[in-house]
Amino acid sequence: MLEINGLRASVGDTEILKGIDLTVNAGEVHAVMGPNGSGKSTLAQVLAGHPAYQVTAGSVRYQGQDLLELEPEERAQAGVFLAFQYPVEIPGVTNAYFLRAAYNEIRKARGLEEVDSIDFLDLLEEKLKLVEWEPEIMSRAVNAGFSGGEKKRNEILQMAVLEPKLAILDETDSGLDIDALRIVAAGVNKLRRPENAAIVVTHYQRLLNYIVPDYVHVLSNGRIVKSGGKELALELEARGYEWLEDAVGAAS
């Protein structure tokens, strides 16, 4: 589904990704872990097309397409979804309006008919249950005045409605209490399908107790320094990141 080769990316003069190779197949969940500043959030944002980053080398193929050639909205329409680490507040636009606009744009791009607000409400009802939310949340402005947990839950709700093929969760666990974490993780798990894939970016192993990954990759200083199965996350939890960084430092 996704094939990243030698990906390098910078912000301004600072290179953050220094050659990433990663293949994600349909049905798989990959965890990308690493210390602060390792480039894991950058990787997530580059895949979604964040304009602040320049890709300087490498390629990303997504379902046979050159992902880097696509505008952010084209990526979304093609089924890529980024759950933001810091979801943006949009005062003045209701959650319902925003999400229906997004949903309809994606349908339009796929040659499907747009849905009206009544049909959309029906669809929402079921999705709201996934994140254990009452419909009232939809008449509030997008993320405006939401708590940290509510914002993350809203990202998962958007994901549930937009039904991406490739979901990228950028530190969705940060700032969540245990209840919110459980709800968010349950939402993600219910959306797991053999034809979909997910990349879960996280600093802590905690989230991976709930969203069990097939593969774990450790990012350090813009490179994947170690890959393994889900047991790697437990090892990181026990030993921290230093031993990996030391090992890499010694090797180079």
Added chain:
Amino acid sequence: MTDTFVQEFEARAGTATADGPEWLEPVRRSAMERFARSGFPTARDEEWRFTPIGPIAQGSWRPATGVAGELGPEQLAPFNFGHPDWTTLVYVNGVFHEALSSVGRLPAGVRVAGLAEMLGSDGALLGRHLTRHAPVEESPFTALNTAFLREGGVVHVGAGVDLEMPVHLLYVTTVEGAGTVAHPRNLIVVERGARASVIESYVSLASGRIYWTNPVSEVAVAAGAWLEHTRIQRESESAFHVGLTQVDQERDSHYRSFSFAMGAALARHNLHVRLNDENIESLMYGLYLTRGEQVADNHTAIYHDQPNCRSWEVYKGILDGRSRAVFNGKVFVKPEAQKTDAKQTNRNLLLSDGARVDTKPQLEIFADDVKCTHGATVGRLDDLARFYARSRGLPAAAAERLLTYAFAAEVVDEVALTPVREELDRLVFERLGSL
């Protein structure tokens, strides 16, 4: 041009158009003299520094004299918020149009009538309020309006009455109004403990025509009264509009203003609110949308004269093309006005490189135990918000439109009256669609 107005004034004096209570004629005359002395303001006047009124001062304006042609309710339908049932006074080219107006059923204790009619009948109400709130010294434009005061709307809500349905004062200029000046004068008096919603609209069926509207509204909100006052300015984009709203509030009253401006080549609106007693609340919201070469100028002044009052002001602007906006927000807090809570915000969104904003908060605080804040911003759409919307599938143009709409909606949401709020919402959306 000043002379032309004086000659016109003299020609009218002593004729039927100069009717009204006895005390009024000297007031008109002194207003005329005030204008004749000062003439139009110039760029040297601090209050008018950023307001290019040259085309008004140099223009040659005929008095607006109503409509000769046919005009039916269907032409006014776009302006009535889908509510032909609301009490509506219609003025066409500056003159009250009885056939198009509808007063409907009003609760006992409420009077809604054209000023020209009231001038001949109700001396007491006018004597108490007319010209008592808006001083002619305030500006040459107010002086001119007062000198030619005759047409306008009077809304009087008696003590304790809840005016359940809004009253709409609708000023329409048609193609026949090209080249004219009108001086609408409104008086809104909400007595003790009464409750009302009043809308003033200045609209055009004369797209591209040049004319000048010079309205003054005097508003008195008595003790414990509640008033929502919505002002909608949708003049022709070639027209000129210079208006004053002067508000006096008494103890425990609540005044909520929304000033919406999207028309006129040059639009100036002064909103002055005086908080004359304790425990008063004043909310002032504004939204201006400009494009092309339009200039939108809002001057607000809030006078905190007494303790324990709260004023809250949010004006927002969206500017495109080579348009300009001016915002000047004065807050005066007298030494005795302790525990004043005043907040003023002016936020501007620039959609083009050619647009410009001059924004100036002006706080003069002479009390020490107060909470007064102000903030002004001029900026562009947030890149991160744009990326967020695009990452959800919205194309760049749609994302920008949505975020621009959101910027406006945040203040439009403050209009309490649902049909009016929805109409403003629609107007914003329509305008953004054409950007």
